[in-house]
Every structure is written in structure tokens, then in C-alpha cells.
Amino acid sequence: xxxxxxxxxxxxxxxxxxxxxxxxxxxxxxxxxxxxxxxxxxxxxxxxxxxxxxxxxxxxxxxxxxxxxxxxxxxxxxxxxxxxxxxxxxxxxxxxxxxxxxxxxxxxxxxxxxxxxxxxxxxxxxxxxxxxxxxxxxxxxxxxxxxxxxxxxxxxxxxxxxxxxxxxxxxxxxxxxxxxxxxxxxxxxxxxxxxxxxxxxxxxxxxxxxxxxxxxxxxxxxxxxxxxxxxxxxxxxxxxxxxxxxxxxxxxxxxxxxxxxxxxxxxxxxxxxxxxxxxxxxxxxxxxxxxxxxxxxxxxxxxxxxxxxxxxxxxxxxxxxxxxxxxxxxxxxxxxxxxxxxxxxxxxxxxxxxxxxxxxxxxxxxxxxxxxxxxxxxxxxxxxxxxxxxxxxxxxxxxxxxxxxxxxxxxxxxxxxxxxxxxxxxxxxxxxxxxxxxxxxxxxxxxxxxxxxxxxxxxxxxxxxxxxxxxxxxxxxxxxxxxxxxxxxxxxx
Numbered sequence: 413x414x415x416x417x418x419x420x421x422x423x424x425x426x427x428x429x430x431x432x433x434x435x436x437x438x439x440x441x442x443x444x445x446x447x448x449x450x451x452x453x454x455x456x457x458x459x460x461x462x463x464x465x466x467x468x469x470x471x472x473x474x475x476x477x478x479x480x481x482x483x484x485x486x487x488x489x490x491x492x493x494x495x496x497x498x499x500x501x502x503x504x505x506x507x508x509x510x511x512x513x514x515x516x517x518x519x520x521x522x523x524x525x526x527x528x529x530x531x532x533x534x535x536x537x538x539x540x541x542x543x544x545x546x547x548x549x550x551x552x553x554x555x556x557x558x559x560x561x562x563x564x565x566x567x568x569x570x571x572x573x574x575x576x577x578x579x580x581x582x583x584x585x586x587x588x589x590x591x592x593x594x595x596x597x598x599x600x601x602x603x604x605x606x607x608x609x610x611x612x613x614x615x616x617x618x619x620x621x622x623x624x625x626x627x628x629x630x631x632x633x634x635x636x637x638x639x640x641x642x643x644x645x646x647x648x649x650x651x652x653x654x655x656x657x658x659x660x661x662x663x664x665x666x667x668x669x670x671x672x673x674x675x676x677x678x679x680x681x682x683x684x685x686x687x688x689x690x691x692x693x694x695x696x697x698x699x700x701x702x703x704x705x706x707x708x709x710x711x712x713x714x715x716x717x718x719x720x721x722x723x724x725x726x727x728x729x730x731x732x733x734x735x736x737x738x739x740x741x742x743x744x745x746x747x748x749x750x751x752x753x754x755x756x757x758x759x760x761x762x763x764x765x766x767x768x769x770x771x772x773x774x775x776x777x778x779x780x781x782x783x784x785x786x787x788x789x790x791x792x793x794x795x796x797x798x799x800x801x802x803x804x805x806x807x808x809x810x811x812x813x814x815x816x817x818x819x820x821x822x823x824x825x826x827x828x829x830x831x832x833x834x835x836x837x838x839x840x841x842x843x844x845x846x847x848x849x850x851x852x853x854x855x856x857x858x859x860x861x862x863x864x865x866x867x868x869x870x871x872x873x874x875x876x877x878x879x880x881x882x883x884x885x886x887x888x889x890x891x892x893x894x895x896x897x898x899x900x901x902x903x904x905x
Contacts, residue, residue: 469598
């Protein structure tokens, strides 16, 4: 058999196996079983910083003014419509005609109070920094609220759709699903639209299903999926990607999200060899990103040396990939000279402690970094994600694809190590700049300052994967890694 024919045959077999696996042991009247990779207690975590399982539960049980559909697009939620003024500085929302759980009408006043509480709870977080563009939230007549801005914010709706902006009244959200807890299982039941003040489709009762969500380790989540005990697995990252082949998961069941974001090493301590920015640059110069792409074995993975993903909105293209025209060998020669110079003056640097996640992908990354840094005369030692380290892995998906998101993530207010105050000042000035050309130039200057600081060593884009059986619709890969539970709970039409 020729190679193309063989590949086609294997692809057909994988698709058949995925469909068979998805259907095995499942009846259409059972609840949809969702497993999220992470701590078993994660679904019920509260506070401003939510793990993925808690984000999913929060978005399902306490929607915000707007939400996301399965393709990551902003859709109406508590607000059934909105307008934006011509100057882009005011968003006016009309709230739906409904009630909060436990009684009490959804009004402009109650909606405003809930939104102000949600925004206030995010102070000191990266998302809170993104929301600093909001100048005022006003209640207007009836069921209308207005959000006034300091300057235009094209991604405001994207921000308002984040799970942390889910609105509650006396601790309870307004759906679209009702949450119950059975030990460590979150049981979510779709609320009839008529109870939410919405028209109810004729086929509603026939289509709605309960959904059970649990948090498990990647190993247990994959085993559960292979056994037909889970319909969907969410929250896959690079650290556990090699487990899929080892466990024999059909390729047809694996879904990769084309995400953007930050994936690299943050400098946690500017001490010893890492005290000087040029020495931190030596680490970035030593990394063989092409070899890392091969080692990770993730199709379509994109490497970059920039702290801002190329092509982000507000990127004017003046900041390029680093060290143009230099080969890896040439970069490593420069980096090794810096290590040797520091060693001559201070003695041999101690092994760099790198905090990495457990899992075979983390093992792969450690081996690669050990080889890369070893090539310039440095040694490394792995510690747990909670351990004491000089370098920590950052693996975060962007909530919106603008330069500002990347700069906010690495700002002095959010970084846990060295940062660039000058980059922060330029970014703050950019936010207030109404002229888009001048704003993009300020952002480019900010990125340049952050690059000089070398407080973050980028690898490329994050890796996000899910497992989806053939019994489930309402799932679509998207650039935000957004997979709301409500569409997953609905039977196909």
C-alpha cells in the first residue's frame, strides 16, 4: 500500500474508533459527563483567580452581561441587546426582563450593583488591569445600564464575557444553568428559557440534558475518556499532551485550539547570574525553539522570540523577532561568553531552579532546557510549580488578542519578579492615547523596553487540547480556548 493510501486508511480507522468509543456505554438520556484536568476541588473554587473548572462552572451558573458561544464569539446573556456610541466611549446595555434567583427583578440598579461588585473583586489582577479602561457604570431608566470609558476599548465585550464577570445577587447567579453539588461533582441543569425571561424553543425539553463536571488528573481524565465514562475532557496542556499517544487515544477525538498567549519562562528572581538583564538575555539566546517544536510534537505549534504575539491588534510591526541574521551557534557563542565572564568574576553559577508542571511534556521541556542552557555553561534543576525557583513557566491563553493584554500580564503590578517600570508607563500612556497610530507606536516602545528587561523568555504559543466523543455537539476549537458548558449539554437538533 502506498504511503498516502496508508495515511488515509489510518485516518478513517481513527475516526471510526473515535465514533465507536464515544458511543460505547452511553445512552442518549444520560447526563453529559465532563472531566476537567486539574485539582478535584477546583470546580468549587471562588475568588478573583479561578482555575479552569471553576471558570466553566461560574460561566454556566452566573452569566454576565454577555457571554461566549461554543466558537468563542460574544453573545447576549443578561443583556439582550446593546449599542455603542459613535465615539466608542459609551456602551449602553438593555437587560432582559427576568428575575434573579431567589426573587427580585433584574433592573438597571441591581445589574449595575452586581457589575460594580464583580469589577471591584478583580482589583490587583491582570483582568482588573484590563478593566481599568472603565470610568463609570451608571444605572439608567428601567432595565438599562451604561458603561462609560476613559478611552475606546474595542475588546470591552470580550472582557465583559469573561467568567469572572459573571453577575450574582446575594451570591447566586442567573443561569443559564442551575448548579448543585454532590461531593466533588458539579451538577448543572439547563434552566428553561422562559424562567429567564426568554422565549422557549419548541424542542427545548427534548434537547436539554444534565451535565456532570469533575476535576481529575490528566492520567485519570484520559483513562476515563477511553473507558467511555467521560464524553468530554477539557483543560489539556503541553505537559500532558504526550499521554494521548501513550494511552492510544484516537486522533479523531483530539481537538487542538489555535490559541495565542504567553508560553515561556518568567524570571522570578533577579539575583546572582540573573541579576543583569544581559545575562537573562543569554538564556533566551540559548534556546533552540525549532528543536523544542519537534520535541513537543504538537502540529502547527508556532515559536517566537517576542513577548507580544506577532500580528496582535495594535502591533505596528516595528518590533521584530530578536537576533536577526544570527544563527543558533552564533547566539550561543555570545551567551556562553557572558556566562564565562560572570563565572570568572563571581565563581560558577548555581544550578538554575526551574518550576515546571509535572507530566511527560514537562519532562520533555526540562530535557530541552537542560541541553540548551548546558550549551552555554549553565546547569538546571527542576522544582515543583509551588517550589522555590529562579525561573517559572508561564502558560497562559490570551483573553483578547491585543498588545495591551501581553503588557498587562508582564507589568510590575502582576509580575512576580523583575519588570520594567518604563514599559508600564508607556503602556499606560498608550491606553489613554486616542490616536491609533500614536497608540501603536507607544505600545511598540513599551514592548521594546520589556524586551530589554528580559524578565520573560518566550518560547512560542501555548498548547491547548480537549477530547470530545462522537455523542457530543456544541464543541468547536477556537482561539480563546473557550468551551462553555451549556452548548455541550444540549442534544443535537
